[in-house]
Amino acid sequence: MTLILDGKAHAERMLAEVAAGVADRIARGHRPPCLAVVLVGEDPASHVYVRGKVADCARTGIRSVEHRLPAETPQADLEALVRTLNTDPAVDGILVQLPLPAGLDAKRVLHLLDPAKDVDGFHPVNQGLLLEGLPGLRPCTPSACMSLLKAHGIDPKGTRAVVLGRSEIVGKPMALMLLEAHATVTIAHSRTRDLPGLCREADILVAAVGRPGMVEGSWVKPGAVVIDVGINRVEDVALGERIFAADPARLATLKAKGGVLCGDVRYAEAALVAGAITPVPGGVGLLTRAGLMANTLQACR
Numbered sequence: 021m022t023l024i025l026d027g028k029a030h031a032e033r034m035l036a037e038v039a040a041g042v043a044d045r046i047a048r049g050h051r052p053p054c055l056a057v058v059l060v061g062e063d064p065a066s067h068v069y070v071r072g073k074v075a076d077c078a079r080t081g082i083r084s085v086e087h088r089l090p091a092e093t094p095q096a097d098l099e100a101l102v103r104t105l106n107t108d109p110a111v112d113g114i115l116v117q118l119p120l121p122a123g124l125d126a127k128r129v130l131h132l133l134d135p136a137k138d139v140d141g142f143h144p145v146n147q148g149l150l151l152e153g154l155p156g157l158r159p160c161t162p163s164a165c166m167s168l169l170k171a172h173g174i175d176p177k178g179t180r181a182v183v184l185g186r187s188e189i190v191g192k193p194m195a196l197m198l199l200e201a202h203a204t205v206t207i208a209h210s211r212t213r214d215l216p217g218l219c220r221e222a223d224i225l226v227a228a229v230g231r232p233g234m235v236e237g238s239w240v241k242p243g244a245v246v247i248d249v250g251i252n253r254v255e256d257v258a259l260g261e262r263i264f265a266a267d268p269a270r271l272a273t274l275k276a277k278g279g280v281l282c283g284d285v286r287y288a289e290a291a292l293v294a295g296a297i298t299p300v301p302g303g304v305g306l307l308t309r310a311g312l313m314a315n316t317l318q319a320c321r
């Protein structure tokens with residue numbers, strides 16, 4: 021039997037814990053934690069994610085303040101906003117939604133953040149603390165994945181872990197956290213040779229690539245734990261017919277609605293082989309949001 025690692029259920033547990041922490045602070049006379057969300061431009065997916073984050077704030081008692089800027093905002097104006105939020109004592113956490121519109125330099129903005137308010141864990145100081153194995157604000161997606169493993173009694177110690185993707189926000193920090201948990205970690209990327217063969221050696225396989233259905237069932241070692249971070253919208257029916265060969269319901273939805281969400285893993289195929297697997301949607305995405313709430317409470321404390 022394949023264990024479905026239910027992100028929704030675990031996100032609920034994480035949110036309940038944050039809500040209790042917030043309530044406790046308020047009961048002790050503190051103001052609620054406050055998260056400032058900076059959203060530049062009109063990327064529809066970013067708007068959906070930000071709406072989700074604001075909803076999670078409301079649920080946990082965290083105050084959220086949205087700053088929406090037009091896509092044409094000059095770099096200097098965005099940086100001025102970040103400086104203002106850095107020094108605003110009413111703001112505990114700052115999230116600059118990525119990707120930024122073309123023409124804006126995300127790295128410069130992230131380096132400017134007060135590390136103590138960097139609830140995404142993207143500032144070099146927080147990255148450095150993670151590298152050193154010290155406490156700090158850690159990236160939400162990989163920490164939520166670790167929390168999900170822990171909640172299901174899955175201990176990475178001694179296992180072979182393969183992380184597909186080496187981005188600053190998912191792949192690299194995920195690999196560091198698995199390493200910290202005593203896995204033997206391989207990081208793969210677009211230049212890696214024989215990806216299928218490498219994946220077949222993984223006891224824990226994390227896919228964070230951004231290519232719908234890239235990981236086929238035949239790439240998964242029997243009994244492996246599969247964590248699918250990818251969130252991709254598939255609209256192309258020809259692509260859907262390939263990646264959803266084992267998933268007629270998903271293919272039907274794609275045809276009926278003109279689009280469907282899909283991870284980097286072919287869920288229906290992989291679930292037949294894996295010992296445990298996260299679905300998309302209903303997996304890591306919701307946990308990332310819950311992780312952000314936990315980081316905001318931590319930043320406030």
Ligand SMILES: NC(=O)C1=CN([C@@H]2O[C@H](COP(=O)(O)OP(=O)(O)OC[C@H]3O[C@@H](n4cnc5c(N)ncnc54)[C@H](OP(=O)(O)O)[C@@H]3O)[C@@H](O)[C@H]2O)C=CC1
Binds near residue numbers: 184191229231252
């Ligand atoms: N669930 C959640 O909360 C979140 C989900 N995501 C999703 O996760 C996915 C990855 O996001 P992110 O890390 O930001 O992506 P990036 O685009 O920043 O990085 C993608 C990584 O995948 C590698 N890659 C791309 N194509 C291939 C290939 N054909 N074979 C092997 N490796 C490949 C790239 O390699 P190289 O470095 O060589 O270019 C790169 O390291 C996306 O679908 C994104 O939407 C992201 C953040 C949070």
Ligand SMILES: Nc1nc(=O)c2c([nH]1)NC[C@@H]1CN(c3ccc(C(=O)N[C@@H](CCC(=O)O)C(=O)O)cc3)C=[N+]21
Binds near residue numbers: 069117160
């Ligand atoms: N500064 C910054 N921090 C981020 O954490 C960040 C970001 N920028 N840019 C984009 C990625 C992506 N991301 C997701 C958050 C929630 C879901 C989520 O809630 N997913 C649900 C619903 C998916 C849907 O309906 O679209 C699910 O998987 O079930 C997904 C993806 C955060 N990111």
Ligand SMILES: [Mg+2]
Binds near residue numbers: 187189
């Ligand atoms: Mg990226």
